[in-house]
Amino acid sequence: MQILNFDIDLFLRDYWQKKPLLIRNLWTAWANPLEPDELAGLACEEGVESRLIRQKGGTWTLDHGPFAAERFGKLGRERWTLLVQAVDHHVPEVAALIDPFRFVPNWRIDDVMVSYAADQGGVGPHFDQYDVFLLQGLGRRCWRVGPRCDENSALLPHDDLRLLAEFEAVDEWVLEPGDILYVPPGFAHDGVAVGDDCMTYSIGFRAPSRSELIGGWCDHLLDRLEEDDRYADPDLRAQDNPGEIAPSALARLQAMIADRLMDADGFARWFGEYNSSPKYAEADWRPERPVTRRELQAHLAEGGGLLRNPASRFSFIRRDGGSLFLFADGQSFECAGAAAAFARQICAKDHVVPGPETADDPAWLTLIAALIDRGSVALDGD
Template sequence: MPQDELTERGPVLRSALSRCIDIPAERFAREHWGRAPRLATAHDDFADLFSPAAVDELVGRRGLRTPFIRLAHEGSVLSPERFTASGGFGAEVSDQVSSEKVLAEFAAGATIVLQGLHRVWPPLVDFARRLVEELGHPAQVNAYVTPPSSQGFSPHYDTHDVFVLQVSGEKHWVIHAPVHPDPLKDQVWTEHRAAVADAGRGEPVIDRVLRPGDALYLPRGWIHSATALGDTSIHLTVGMAAYTRADVVDTLLSLVGETEALRASLPLGIDVSDPDQLRPIVTETVEALVAALTGAADPATLSARRLGARFGRDTRPEPVAPLATLGAITALSEHTRVRWRDFYGGILTTADDRVRLTARGTVLSLPAEAEPALRLLRAGGPVAVGDLPGLDLASALVVVRRLLREGVVVTSE
C-alpha cells in the first residue's frame, strides 16, 4: 500500500493514524479507542519508519545512553552495566551503549528495547508528531528487537494505549481481556500480578502471528505477551498516553486552594483512622467541593488552561534550526516567507490594546495591530513578511523577528 499520494502540487502525506488502523478514523474512535483491540493484517510497509539497519545505526554509531536503550531477557530487565560502558576518550560517560556487549546479550536471547525513538530517529520524530496532532494525546515510540524464538516480557498490561507496527520478522502475540480495565498511570500490572497470570492462562481474545506490515491496536489494560518466531523480530510500539477524566478531575481540584471551606483544619483531637468521625466531615467536604465547582466562573476554561499547559510539556512541536533561524533573522526582508511552526498550536486573545498568544506554557504579548497578521499566520500557509495585514513593513519586520526568535514561526521555502 503506498504511503503517500501524489497530486499536481506534490506528495501529500497520509494520515499517521491511517498507517496504524485499517478502518476510517470515525469508526475507530467509536468502536475501538479505549474499548477494544483492532488487528490490521498486511496493512502497510513501515520500512520508511524503521529497519534492521536503523537498529545497527542506533546501537553502533549514535552513542545512545540509558534510558534510551534497555535489554530484557525472559521477562526481566537487565542491569545497564551488562550492555553499557565508558564512551572512551572525549566522551567520558559510563553509560553509553556498548555494541559488543549488546551483541553478546542479544545472541544469548535478550530483547533490545530502543526507547524514546520519537526524540532520536528523524522519521519517527515526524511520524509521532503527526499522530499527536491527529489524536490530541501525547505519544512515544519504542522499538522491540527480539532474537529468534525468544520472549521479551511475560504476560502484562500497559497503562497507556499502544499501536504495534510489525517492521520485520514474525512475532506471535497472545492478547487477553483486562483484569483491571482502564488502569491509570500508577495502577501498574504488578499490583495484579496473580490475576494477570491467571488471565494469561485462559482463552485469548487474539492469538495471531504478526508479520511485516501488520498493525495491532491495544487499549490500556489489555494483557499481552509476544514471542519471536524463526527470525529476528522488530516491531514498533507507539504508546499513547491518553488523557482521562481523572486528569480533568485533577485540574478541577486546583479550586481547593481557592475555597476557604476546603482549607479549614480538621477538628482538634480527631482520630483520622475512625470512619465514624470522618463521615460527617467527608459529607461536608463533598458539599463544599460541589459548591466550589458549581460556583466557579468557568471550570471548563480552568481545565483547558491546565491540561493545555500539560500538553505543551508532554509534546514537542516541529524542531527549529537555531543557526538557520538566526541567519534568517539577520537577513529578514519583505520577501521572506514565514509560516506558523507545525504543531506549535496556541490561542490568540485581545485585551487592553495588546494581542496575546498563549501556547505551551508561555504568553507572548504584542501590540493589537499585530492581531490580523498573527491570525493569518496561525491559520496555516506561508506568507511573505511584506504581505502581512495590518502592519507597515517596518512593523512587520519587528513582529516577525520576535516570532522567529520565540520559535513561533519558521521560514518557508
C-alpha cells in the same frame, strides 16, 4: 509513507478504545525506517531512555540504559528485548510514522517506542493504560491478546515489571513487516519474536488520569492564591447554637473553592501548558545563539520555511474573535491574525512555508523568534 483504504470513521466508531484490531499491511510501500544498529546506538547515548529485558526460564530481569556498545554482543542466544523510548524525537523517519494516525488529536500523542528482539524475545504478558498501535517494522512477531484487565488483575512479584500472573489468549496473530495491531487500554497482550531481527514500532497515546488532572490543577491554583484571600462573613447574625456550622457558612466556604476550581478559561490555559510540556524536561534543543529579526526576514524573503521539532509538543485552543492560545513545550502564546494562522498550520504540519507578507508583521516575527529560541521550531536548512 502513505496508508491505503483505511476507514477512519469505522475504526473510531467500532474499535477505538473498544476492542483490538489487526490491520494487515495497508501501506503503499512499506520500508523499515531504522536499522537495528542505529537503535542500539541510541540506547548507548546519555539522555535517551532505554531498557533491556531478558528472560531465562521463569525469571525476568530489567536493566536501564545507557548501555555500553559491547553489551549487545555478549547477549548471545538469550531471549532478550531492547526498548528505546521517544525514538521519534531523534529520527525524523520514525517521527513520520505518526502522521497516518493524526486522526487522533495531537495532544493525545505520546511518542514512538521502538523495540528490537532476538528470537523468542519479548516483554511478557501485560496491559497498558493507553492506546497503542503496534507496527511491525522488521522480522516477525507473534501477538497474543487476552481479555480486558484492571487494577485487580493479579501480577507476578517483580520490583520493576508489571507482568500478568495469569494470561489466557483469546486471539493470536503473526505480524509481518508493515502489519499493525491496535490494542486499546486495559487489554492483556503478549508479543514474542519469531526469528531474529524483530523490530516493532509502538505508537502510544497519552490519557491523563483523574488524579493527575486534579493534582496538577490544584497545585497550579495553590501557587497563585493570595494568603489574605480568606473567608469573610460581614452579614453574620447571631445563631441559636454556637456549635453549629450553618448551611450559609458551608455554602460560602464551598463557593470559595468552587469559584477557583471551576475557572474554565484558567483551566484551559493551564491544561494546554501542562499537556504540551516536554516529555524529557532536561533535553535542551535551543540553538547556540538567538535568531535575529533580520535573519528571519531574510529567510522569508528567500522563500524559506520553518520546521517543527519532532520532540516538541504543539496544540492550540480557539478563543473568541478568531484569536487563539498556542501551546508549545509548556509555554503559551496569545496569537491573532497571521500569528494565529501560523499556529494552526504548525500544529497540523511539521513544515510550514509562510508567505513573504509575514516578514513585516511584528507580532508574527516575535512569536517565531520565541519558538526558535526555545528550540521548538527551526529555519529549514539549518
